[in-house]
Amino acid sequence: MLAFYFIFGTIIGSFFNVVILRKNTGESIIKNGSRCFSCGKKLGPLEMIPVFSFLWQKGKCKHCGSKISWQYPAIELLTGFLALMVYFKTGISFWWLFYFSALGALLLTALYDLRAKIIDRHFLYIFGVFAFIDFFFRKNFFSDLISSFFIALFFYLIWRFSGGRWMGRGDADLAFFSALFLGWPQNLFMIFLAFWLGGILGAYLLIFKSKRFGLKSEIPFGPFLALAVFLVWYFSDFSAVIYGIIF
Numbered sequence: 402m403l404a405f406y407f408i409f410g411t412i413i414g415s416f417f418n419v420v421i422l423r424k425n426t427g428e429s430i431i432k433n434g435s436r437c438f439s440c441g442k443k444l445g446p447l448e449m450i451p452v453f454s455f456l457w458q459k460g461k462c463k464h465c466g467s468k469i470s471w472q473y474p475a476i477e478l479l480t481g482f483l484a485l486m487v488y489f490k491t492g493i494s495f496w497w498l499f500y501f502s503a504l505g506a507l508l509l510t511a512l513y514d515l516r517a518k519i520i521d522r523h524f525l526y527i528f529g530v531f532a533f534i535d536f537f538f539r540k541n542f543f544s545d546l547i548s549s550f551f552i553a554l555f556f557y558l559i560w561r562f563s564g565g566r567w568m569g570r571g572d573a574d575l576a577f578f579s580a581l582f583l584g585w586p587q588n589l590f591m592i593f594l595a596f597w598l599g600g601i602l603g604a605y606l607l608i609f610k611s612k613r614f615g616l617k618s619e620i621p622f623g624p625f626l627a628l629a630v631f632l633v634w635y636f637s638d639f640s641a642v643i644y645g646i647i648f
Contacts, residue, residue, distance in 0.1 A: 408481070409484055410480045410483055410485065410501075411452055411478065411480060414476045414478070414479060415449070415451045417505075417508070418472065419435065420509065421512055421516055424513060424521065440467065442465070451481075452481075455474040479508070483501065483508060484501055486635060487500050487501045490635055500634075503528060503532070504630075504634075506524060506528035507579070507627050510575065510623060510627065511626070511628075515623070518619060519569070519571060520572060520575050520623055528582075529581075532578040532579070536581050545584040545588075548584075548585040549580035552580040553573050556568055560573060569622070569623075572623060582630065583630060583633055583634060583637075587634070587637055588633075590633050591626070591633045592629075594629040594632060594633060595628075598625045599622060602620070606620070
């Protein structure tokens, strides 16, 4: 059973790779088959098995020998583990499909932000639909909606007053849907955790990767928000206990 969820997740991850690479290129995601970006050869069935094909071909195209990006197996593995983690949280139920779809859309939004440094609205709105559905199921309308509004406003003001240097405009929209997805008070923990994660990585890059990254380097914040959303959602019972102790 665990193998099924993991394999299913890697297949979705393989599709995510196609979406990320073809988004805004004018190339159809559905119609055109997968091919090598170096020699243009169409890939056969054995070359499109998630993770396995990369290992079997030793990270190289079997036609031209060009290197295959590590992005492919990395995203496939990441999505596979996401499917497993959601299963451990929800078990076999409708909620597994719901939350895997929601977090998968969030993951796709974060990965595209990491690659293109922009929050794509198509991916974001898909996640937003799931966020609103979860919001209505919780029936905690007032506190969830008000807290989400102020969290989004906080991000918007950072973007506005920094002229886009500290935060992107799309991050405010992502923060709103993420906060709505988690609800109060989990969305408060999300904000603190996202900034902590961003600060830790930023410090690491400045100290150990100073030749490539500096104070003016652009690092997308979407992946930190997405990771914080997942961690707070997955450990929601723990965050609820912490909130009860503090308040």
